[in-house]
């Protein structure tokens with residue numbers, strides 16, 4: 001299983017947190033962007049994200065918790081991210097958004113909130129590279145893992161097998177050394193506070209792998 005680390009909640013500054021993540025065995029830096037509309041919190045502007053990550057070494061896994069994802073995709077594509085993931089609930093222009101990401105040779109992810117029916121993803125699954133299942137309500141780090149996510153993962157794995165598809169499955173929210181054991185079929189686990197609110201990032205990451 002691959003690990004993406006979110007620097008949203010940390011004991012250190014964002015700059016220091018990113019430097020610490022870069023020096024671990026994490027596979028990706030998970031970049032959370034909140035607009036204060038799609039989710040109540042607003043964190044960074046795209047300019048701040050670009051400034052913070054312009055010299056990144058690890059691949060970026062960008063998670064847009066925003067309305068109008070296309071605006072953000074255009075602005076953030078210069079960072080050359082591995083994935084850009086937007087929320088199915090955030091736009092009516094899902095196909096247009098997928099195409100906008102693909103055109104820039106970036107892998108496409110779609111994320112769903114805990115109460116969105118998995119079956120709503122069906123029309124898009126053959127077109128995308130990643131599904132990000134939210135295991136908390138998006139908008140803040142440090143929340144508890146919603147147990148129903150285990151069933152949702154199994155449902156999506158079955159859909160993938162039955163339809164002979166090969167998108168990756170990622171999960172985000174409340175992932176720690178205990179909850180990770182409940183979701184062994186994940187391809188990528190996103191972890192924030194479990195890693196970044198510790199004094200030894202690498203030790204925490206090793207317990208997830």
Ligand code: DX5
Pocket residue numbers: 006007008009030032063136137138139140141142143172173174175190191192193194
């Ligand atoms: C939540 C964000 C997550 C968050 C994860 O809305 O999308 O990426 O930072 O943090 P933890 O692991 O603390 O739940």
Ligand code: ZN
Pocket residue numbers: 006030031032063172190
């Ligand atoms: Zn996230």
